[in-house]
Amino acid sequence: MNLFRMTSLIEGIDRMEEFLENNFVCMGWKGIGDLENVGAEELHTSLAGLTEACERSDRERGMLQAEISAFVHTMRDGDYVLVPAGDVVHLGDLGDYYYVEETDSEHHGTVHRRGVTWLNEIAKAELNEEVREWLDGPGEIAIFDRPAAETGLAHWIDHPFGAAHKLPRPEAGDSRTSAQPHATMPRSEKVDPQLVAEALDILKLALRSEDPERRERAAIAILNYAK
Helix, strand or coil: CCEEEECCEECCEECHHHHHHHCEEEECCCCCCCCCCCCHHHHHHHHHHHHHCCCCCHHHHHHHHHHHHHHHHHCCCCCEEEEEECCEEEEEEEEEEEECHHHCCCCCCCCEEEEEEEEEEEEHHHCCHHHHHHHCCCCCEEECCCCHHHCCCHHHHHCCCCHHHCCCCCCCCCCCHHHCCCCCCCHHHCCCHHHHHHHHHHHHHHCCCCCHHHHHHHHHHHHHHHC
16 A cells, blocks of 8 residues: 655645545646546546646646646555645545546636545654655655555554544644644534435445455444444
8 A cells, every 4th residue: 555645735725624524635637527537548648738738847747747647547545645734744545536527617626536534633743754754845746655554654544533643622822723623523523414424335335345455444434433
């Protein structure tokens, strides 16, 4: 399994609140259609024409193509993602790619999405130095150059929303409030009940998967929800 980092700044708007409330991450690039069944070579050809129109250097255009390809093809169900938000980072278990046509507009742009089971909120200072430096690197989407098991994140993965690393709730007027709005509020209180029911239906199906890792992750997610 791999670890990715992503930004919450999409089309100039910070979507972190929406990511957490609706359990997804996304990239920009509206207007290019559903990429679910677009192969790597076809995607590369399509993106080459689009990025040539951007007023960017060849290196920047190449990076954009690589990021989109990573989001669509390199990421896999069960990989992990870190999304920085001020002095904290949000750790999630990635799901499959999906396309939301109704948001493919000039005013929204969160069309290309991956579902996320949010596992933990971590003070950035608690991450090891190598991961912190990687989080500050260039680009909107990047993959850690070694397996997720070598990142030092095992505790937060194995103990989702554990009390040992739950950040304190900021007091009113505390300067940290905007950076840590979700420190202690249970996720179930912020998500539409219908979305929760749909997510549980998906997890129930995953419990019957032929993939033992997928069955195990689904079981853990259901047990965590039950707590």
